Amino acid sequence: MSPQEAAQEPAHTPRRSKITPERAQEFYAAVLDMLRESGYEALTMEGVASRTRCGKSTLYRQWGSKPELVVAALHGTRRVLLPHIDTGTLAGDLREAARAIGAGSGRDTPLMHALSHAALQSPELLCALREALILPEIAAIEAMVRRGAERGEIPADTPAAEFVSAQLLGVMRARPLLEGKFADEAYLTRFVENAVLPALGLEASTP
């Protein structure tokens, strides 16, 4: 309403030109934020339009429909937390992974909760969710385990190896419902130290 409204917006880019990749990222970020806050069903195109200060027409011109927009948002913001990790030991890798997952838990957990049911009903959405959030993480974790086996830290056929990634992601998603709080770094670190490593036959670090 008042002229100061323009001032309180950062930079206030006048956007009447073609959609730049940066602008697309803004859309994607808004979509994911709203998913986290309200869930998939409650996400509305009108809500996205108003939050991003664009017209609905732009959204429909560009992405066609709500499911496609969500899929695009997942694909377009694929950012990976774990693959860079390589400390030289399996235990070190897993501790670092616990830290990284715990740090991103406030972002990823609500997103998973928001999308998990919708994903089980829409193959495209499931695929996008897996490719954006799940497969990169479990691939990284399995790479850690494989490197550990190659270095001889654990036997190649350690039976617990199959469950490392499922445990980490599972516990991350289970804790909010069990205890009412996110699985933060401290919790996940404790978990790795006291459950994952012992199951693999690795000693907990001497304190």
Next chain:
Amino acid sequence: MSPQEAAQEPAHTPRRSKITPERAQEFYAAVLDMLRESGYEALTMEGVASRTRCGKSTLYRQWGSKPELVVAALHGTRRVLLPHIDTGTLAGDLREAARAIGAGSGRDTPLMHALSHAALQSPELLCALREALILPEIAAIEAMVRRGAERGEIPADTPAAEFVSAQLLGVMRARPLLEGKFADEAYLTRFVENAVLPALGLEASTP
């Protein structure tokens, strides 16, 4: 339409009388089934009415609104899988729990997925979900661990003990997204044998 329609219904109870507890169970079962199939948002009062062959008015008279109906359905069908288990050893209890959870996984997992996000937004729903599906299970699991500690099978302060319930419920919910299939008995049994028990310092059973 045709008179044979009455014949194809089992028993075809003519229900014009007051709602009996058995009839209420039918409502609750229908609600939970539809939640599993379609999720919380897609659950409609009209859908419940048509599936249970009652009028919407009955639903609104009896439960007031959709959230209250869902909460009532959760409370009204509280059935417990684990508390009866007491094999005499912690390892035996956990193996049995894996079997029980795996057997019920086809029912409980979709329900959790359907409700987990809605529950994080509605305190009443969260409370009902926890009381109906979560707390009984983790109480039972923690009782197993406590009994094991009292029998001296594990030290009283075993650090992995904190995570047993989160592990079991976590992987149960994680597997459908990771591998695309439910965590069945075989998977959960393998998990307990190869990850949970070793983390607790219990040997895997000699094959």
Next chain:
DNA sequence: GTCCATCGATACGCCAGTGTACCGAAACGC
């Protein structure tokens, strides 16, 4: 400086679900 493409905004028709109101019909108590 002019023109064209695309944007942002708004209005519209459509559909689906909510919750209310009303009605006849059937069951139960007495």
Next chain:
DNA sequence: GCGTTTCGGTACACTGGCGTATCGATGGAC
């Protein structure tokens, strides 16, 4: 039997989101 009560079914107004169409404004190409 009869009255009361509750049920099942339908009609209704209301809301809200989807997707389309339209229009003025504006940025970029030339």
